[in-house]
Amino acid sequence: MTQKLIVNGGHDLSGEVTISGAKNSTVALIPASILADSPVTLEGVPNIADVHSLIEILNDMNVKTHFEGTTLTVDPTEMVSVPMPTGKIKSLRASYYFMGALLTKFGQGVVGLPGGCFLGPRPIDQHLKGFRALGATVDNEMGAMYLKTDEDGLQAARVYFDVVSIGATINVMLAAVKAKGRTIIENAAREPEIIDVATLLNNMGAKVRGAGTDIIRIDGVEEMHGCRHTVIPDRIEAGTYLIMAAAKGKDVVIRNVIVEHLESLIAKMEEMGVPLEIGEDYVRITKPEGNLRGVSIKTLPYPGFATDLQQPFTPLLMMAQGESMIVDTIYPKRIKHIPELNRMGAKARVESDVILIEGGTHLEGTEVKASDLRAGACLVVAGLIAEGQTTIGGVDNILRGYDHIVEKLTALGADIYMEESGD
Numbered sequence: 001m002t003q004k005l006i007v008n009g010g011h012d013l014s015g016e017v018t019i020s021g022a023k024n025s026t027v028a029l030i031p032a033s034i035l036a037d038s039p040v041t042l043e044g045v046p047n048i049a050d051v052h053s054l055i056e057i058l059n060d061m062n063v064k065t066h067f068e069g070t071t072l073t074v075d076p077t078e079m080v081s082v083p084m085p086t087g088k089i090k091s092l093r094a095s096y097y098f099m100g101a102l103l104t105k106f107g108q109g110v111v112g113l114p115g116g117c118f119l120g121p122r123p124i125d126q127h128l129k130g131f132r133a134l135g136a137t138v139d140n141e142m143g144a145m146y147l148k149t150d151e152d153g154l155q156a157a158r159v160y161f162d163v164v165s166i167g168a169t170i171n172v173m174l175a176a177v178k179a180k181g182r183t184i185i186e187n188a189a190r191e192p193e194i195i196d197v198a199t200l201l202n203n204m205g206a207k208v209r210g211a212g213t214d215i216i217r218i219d220g221v222e223e224m225h226g227c228r229h230t231v232i233p234d235r236i237e238a239g240t241y242l243i244m245a246a247a248k249g250k251d252v253v254i255r256n257v258i259v260e261h262l263e264s265l266i267a268k269m270e271e272m273g274v275p276l277e278i279g280e281d282y283v284r285i286t287k288p289e290g291n292l293r294g295v296s297i298k299t300l301p302y303p304g305f306a307t308d309l310q311q312p313f314t315p316l317l318m319m320a321q322g323e324s325m326i327v328d329t330i331y332p333k334r335i336k337h338i339p340e341l342n343r344m345g346a347k348a349r350v351e352s353d354v355i356l357i358e359g360g361t362h363l364e365g366t367e368v369k370a371s372d373l374r375a376g377a378c379l380v381v382a383g384l385i386a387e388g389q390t391t392i393g394g395v396d397n398i399l400r401g402y403d404h405i406v407e408k409l410t411a412l413g414a415d416i417y418m419e420e421s422g423d
Contacts, residue, residue, distance in 0.1 A: 001420050005392040005406070007383030008415035009365055012250040012287075015412045019238045019256040020046040020403035021070065021231030024308075025196040027094030028170045029231065030054045030074065031101040032197055034063060035177065036204050038226035039075040045231055046070070046403035049396065053092045057084060076105075083110035083144070096124060096167060099147055100174030103136055107149040113140075126165045130172035133157040134179050156181030156220055164189050164301045169216070170197050176218040177206040185216040191302040192261050196232045203227040235261035236308045237402060238283075240377050242266075243312050244409070245285035246274040246292075247319060248384045252412060255282045264305040265313075271295050272320055294322035294359045299330050311337045311378040315385055317357045318346050326355040336371040337378045343368055344386055363387070370394035373401045380405070384414060393421075 021044035030051070033040035045051060045067070055065050055072075061082050064075040081102060084095065095111065102109030113124075128138045131147060134154045139146045156179045159172055169189040174197075176183035188194070190212055198211030204227050207219040238257045245252035246269055259266070259278055266283070270276060272292045277284035294317060299307040307330035314337060317324035328334050332353035341348055343366055347358035365388035370376030376398035383390030392398075395418070398405065409416050 002393070003395045004419050004421045005380070005395050005398065006417050006419050007365070007380060007386075007390045007392065009363075009383055009386040009388060009390060011248070011384070011413055011415050013245060013248050013252050013384070013409075013412040013414060014250045016253045016255055017241050017408050017412060019233045019241070019254060020044070022046075022193060022196065022234040022236075023048060023050060023401045024166070024191075024234075024236070025193040025231050026051060027054060027092075028097050028193065028197050029200050029229065030058070030072070031094075031097035032174055032200055033074040034058070034061075034076040034079060034101050035104055035174065035201075035224050036076060036226045037223060038077060039073055040204070040226045041228045042072045042074070043228065043230045044070050045072045046234065048403050049400045050092055050094065054094070057095065057098070060084075079105070081106040081109060084112055096127060097171055097174060099127065099131065099145060100171035103131060103147050103149060103154065103175050104178050107153060109147045110144055111147070112144045124167070126161050126163060126168035127171045130159045130161075130168060130185075131175055133159045134172070134175055134183065136175070154179035156183040156218075158184045159186065161185070161187040166191050166193065169194055173197065173201065173208060173216065173218065177201055177208065177221065177224065179218075179220040181220060183218040183220070185218070186214065188214050188216045189301060190214060192232055192235060192258070200227070200229045203229055233257055236306060236374075238262060239265045239306065239309045240312045240381070240402070241408075242269065242283060242285065243309070243316050244381055244384060246272075247316050247381055249285045249287065251284070251286050253282055253284045257281060257283055259283065264303060265309055268295055268297060268305065268313075272316075292316070292320040294320040294324035294357070296325040297327070299326075299328045301330070307331050307334060308374050310334060311374040312381050314338075314341065314348070314355070314357065314378055315346075315363070315382040318348070318359060318361050318363065319385060320359040322359050324357040324359060326357070328353070328355075334374075337375040340368040340371075340375070340379060341382055344382055344390070346382075365390040367391045368393070370397045373397050377402065380409075380416075383416075384409075
């Protein structure tokens with residue numbers, strides 16, 4: 001049996017929604033927690049498929065876990081290093097954070113090549129460059145990465161990334177926290193999730209400075225201990241609900257947001273004519289009086305417009321007047337949502353990795369499939385806007401990153417539910 005998401009469109013949204021902890025933080029915080037020599041408690045953990053996949057991997061390595069509500073306790077005191085073949089981690093790109101964590105914890109590790117959503121080439125060469133700079137040997141054998149240090153362990157180094165990479169920045173941070181001496185990471189990613197991971201590591205006894213800037217300095221320590229840590233709110237989930245509220249909201253308040261993390265999205269929504277009230281930890285959206293205006297979007301590393309919001313934002317542009325354009329400089333091949341939207345009546349095309357959207361189009365519900373996580377969010381937005389019923393396949397992709405999405409949207413007044421299918 002597979003699941004399908006059914007959305008009956010045309011219902012106005014109103015009320016309040018509370019944003020969960022950040023997926024992109026959590027999937028790095030969990031591997032980071034194994035570096036402690038006593039239990040780590042993470043609060044505000046989203047109940048999503050990726051979290052459960054990571055818990056399974058931890059349990060395979062004899063790590064005790066307890067996940068209740070939004071609190072996850074990780075006890076690595078009796079952890080053992082076991083190979084992590086591709087089967088277990090095929091659907092989970094964030095499994096690569098175990099590379100840095102296992103190198104630090106055991107001086108070795110075997111990790112299958114990461115999976116996750118296919119968004120075009122996403123090499124891990126910058127991760128490997130960082131590990132090698134710290135003195136590790138890395139070999140690719142039969143689709144798995146074999147990582148090892150010599151008897152002296154990891155040694156501090158200067159690591160310059162050729163391209164800005166969130167994953168590589170976090171992975172080298174995990175590898176460097178116990179390396180002897182001071183590691184300097186240059187051209188580091190600046191995303192809020194980097195700061196969140198650095199905060200956890202420092203709470204555990206690490207010495208990480210400069211997270212959130214493009215130069216991070218890490219002084220190696222000998223021991224790290226357990227702690228309590230609260231995950232930051234998910235800026236991508238928050239952005240997705242802001243978009244849904246702009247598309248079909250009558251009066252919607254999105255709570256538990258860090259507004260500074262959403263400035264690039266908010267600026268574009270204001271440019272479109274979306275009525276926004278910005279609070280200290282909330283955003284309120286009311287129904288616009290006139291038509292929305294088309295805009296151009298160019299995704300960039302933080303604090304630029306997030307690539308993860310490009311797809312959910314696309315249906316909103318279809319409601320606006322005039323032509324809009326999207327250029328994704330992070331993942332140019334992030335375009336699989338366009339054929340699905342066109343099946344619903346959209347007028348969008350891709351020319352040389354540029355998405356061109358004709359606004360003012362009328363969407364009709366039909367059967368579509370989510371090819372990846374954010375494409376799934378895009379189709380939910382489109383389903384809310386469309387006339388009639390939209391049936392979304394590939395639901396597993398959506399559940400990888402959105403905590404209780406059906407319950408949250410239902411509480412706002414959407415007609416949405418999950419249906420078992422024999423397909």
